[in-house]
Amino acid sequence: MAHVCYAGRSLNSERRLGVSRPSLKASCRLILAPTLLALFVGLLAVPGLARAKDLINQSSDGTAIRGYDTVAYFTDATAVKGSDEFSYTWLGATWHFASAKHRDLFASDPVKYAPQYGGYCSDAMVDGFTANANPEAWRIVEGKLYLNASQEVLLEWESNAADEIEKADSQWGVIKAHLTD
Structure with a gap:
C-alpha cells in the first residue's frame, strides 16, 4: 500500500491514530485567505503604486x-x-x-x-x-x-x-x- 506523507506522518498512520486530514476545501481556505490578504495589503504598501484619489498625482502635502x-x-x-x-x-x-x-x-x-x-x-x-x-x-x-x-x-x-x-x-x-x- 502506498504511503502518502502529510505533515510528517503517513496517511496510514493517521488512520490508525484516528487523526483525520482537513478537507481540501478547508486547507485551501486556511492557506489562500491569509495569502490573499497579505498580497492585497502588500500591494497597497508598494511605494511605486499610487492609490489615486486625486486628479493630480501629489505628495501628502499637496505638492504636484x-x-x-x-x-x-x-x-x-x-x-x-x-x-x-x-x-x-x-x-x-x-x-x-x-x-x-x-x-x-x-x-x-x-x-x-x-x-x-x-x-x-x-x-x-x-x-x-x-x-x-x-x-x-x-x-x-x-x-x-x-x-x-x-x-x-x-x-x-x-x-x-x-x-x-x-x-x-x-x-x-x-x-x-x-x-x-
Whole structure:
C-alpha cells in the first residue's frame, strides 16, 4: 500500500491514530485567505503604486510632481526642482516653479504645461492603473509632457510611444472619471 506523507506522518498512520486530514476545501481556505490578504495589503504598501484619489498625482502635502517645475521641461529641456517661493495652486495641487516667469507661464495655460494623466506614470496608465512617476523620467511627445516611474520604464515606453499614448489616453478617461479634484 502506498504511503502518502502529510505533515510528517503517513496517511496510514493517521488512520490508525484516528487523526483525520482537513478537507481540501478547508486547507485551501486556511492557506489562500491569509495569502490573499497579505498580497492585497502588500500591494497597497508598494511605494511605486499610487492609490489615486486625486486628479493630480501629489505628495501628502499637496505638492504636484514632487515639486519639479513643469514649465522647465519645455523651456529648459531638463527636469528642474521648483521652489516654494514660486508656487501656484491648480486642480487642488500646489505646483512649484524655478522662477516667477515659469509660474506665470503655467498660470496662463496650465493644460499646456501640466504632465499628461495628472502626473501619474504614463506606462502604468496603459494598463489602466495609476503609479507614482519619477519627474526625472520624462519625455515631451508632440508638445505634451509624459512622466514615467523610472528611466528603465521610460525606455520601454518610448519604444512604442505612439501606441502607448493611444492606450493610456483611453484608460485615463475611465480613471479620471473616478477621481476627485
